[in-house]
Amino acid sequence: MDMNPDIDHADGSAKRRKISPATDEWLDSFALPFQPDEHEDSLLSSKVPHEGILNHHDAANISLSRNPRFAGQTVAPFLAEHIPDQYNPLGVSPTSVESTRRNPNSKYCYRHRPDLKCRRQANEPSMDQLHHELEDLSESDQQAITHVWSLFSAAPAKHRNLMLQGILTQCCFPQLSYLSGTVRELIRIDFLTALPPEISYKILCHLDTTSLCKAAQVSQRWRTLADDDVVWHKMCAQHINQKCTKCGWGLPLLERKRLRASKRQLQLRATGRGRNEWSPEITPAPEGTFILDEQDVTLVMDGSSSSDCGQTHSDQLTVPTASCTSLDEEPEPRPKFRPWKDVYKDRFKVGINWKHGRYSTKIFRGHSNGIMCLQFDDNILATGSYDSTIKIWDMETCQEIRTLKGHTSGIRCLQFDKTKLISGSIDQSLKVWNWRTGQCLSTCIGHNGGIIGLHFDGALLASASMDKTIKVWNFEDRSTFVLRGHSDWVNAVKLDMPSRTIVSASDDCTVKMWDLDSKQCVRTFEGHVGQVQQVLLMPAEFDFEHNDDLDGASSTVSVHSPSVPSQDTIDPPRHECFGPGFLSNDRPLPPRYILTSALDSTIRLWDTSNGKCLHTYFGHLEGVWALAADTLRIVSGAEDRMVKVWDPKKGYERTFTGHAGPVTCIGLSDSKLCTGSEDCEVRMYSFQEKIGRL
16 A cells, blocks of 8 residues: 555545545535534534544535524525425425426336325334434434435435435445345335235236235235135136146136136226126126026926826926016125135145045946946936946935836947937937936937947937948938948947037047038048047147157058048148038137047047147057046046046056956046946046035
């Protein structure tokens, strides 16, 4: 260090203070225009300066005078200039608010009102503590400190930053440590309380379930926002019928109708409108009532019951109507519904039970021969057997409700809805039943071989037969036509009414897609090396991210029908893949994915637009007879007496055992799995806890 004694005092002062020239100029701006009296000391005159920071002479230069006259000349004009609407002691007309806003030095704070400058209000405990500490000082010190506070409070953003920079350059390490600990607490902000509810909902909707539950524990306000139906309805909607890429599970379909019914109301609440409005058109009905879609309007048999099967009844269309209330009656209170958080929690429990294999089992016994087909819905289970009977079961009690008799040979397929049950038998007949009464409504004969597969949708019924054909029945005009193309038994058939197509599986090891309008085969899927037993159309929500090399040698490309040219290099647009009947963009396309199982012990997933096998699921030891699937999982049953659950993207998940014979049929819902076997038993696995009606 240069110790030259001839160095001038100004240079020595700057070195001792160790501050930049810019800061030195800012400090000089606070220098007093006069020297203090000998009876008046500077604020810092009694304090010993730290070596290398500030000496006595510099402290006198940057101190503020306690002289009221000087304060009136310097502090008051500063306050009147920057906060004229709050401080104007000189009688000068205040500057307009608009001109103040146009000041380039003014800066608004996002944490506070945007129409004012940054004027943060201190909390009461902090102010009380400051006042108590200030009262311990002398009156002159109190006045000086108050002047500093007033100057900083009135200063715009640019001036404040300069003041803070100057103060920080003079702080020693203990003071900086004190600032660090204090600022750490001050910069914490309850942003959800400060923001409007609509923005808070938007933020919370981006959190996962774990973060939402933690947010609900912060405060009462956070709990109210984090538990709101707007947030959890969004959470349910983004998980329904699909697996989340983050948490790895999806919401079952049980609450789809309620999601659709309440969507509009929650959209209004999320935007700050409609908080106190209720309408049956935008709000789900309370428990004990039903909201009917067009599909929900059903034929109800008047007076039908389990005890009056011998009586005849006429079909009558009945639609529930709302009861009218007089003007004098008080309006009904707004119906109460289960919070969406509770719904999500219950559905999450079901998903966890599926994941970890936690379930309860019920066994249905009553058939005297192997069970070949089944279907369940709500509380009803229907089973068809080689003993030529169909049994209707109560799923809660496992008791048989009634037996439908009429076929003369084994029953290979059945399907029912709210009004009817249609069965197909090896006796070459189709029968239509009123399953509520046990009455056979009609019998249809049209095949030359046993019927081993059927599917109806709306007014159309498709049946698959041992005579190698598919027959389509129209209930409205009573017309029929036959689709020919398979060279062996047709084991399964599925209708897709929006696209007016049919897919069929056959013992000739192929799967075919048919156009109902042209009555032609538009695509053939080849790849199985065993008889194809089942084919399923995957839901539109199903998505499969695949790699062309995912299956290696097991992946095969379909053989196109002659009417559709094959393109090996570039896949054509989807509308052109299915023949001339789909060239019009107005016609819906068939489902993108289909799933098949065969006696080669494999399950295959296909892309219908290019005919490629996207994935092959290996795991069964013998042929796969039964298949069921939704967007969340695939379930298969095989000759090896095992039932396997698969993740469509990841593969094998779990195996269920218990049957003493080959598993021939499977039913699947969001929380239940039902399997039938040649051991004459039906086993039902329930993954849902006793949580009451949803």
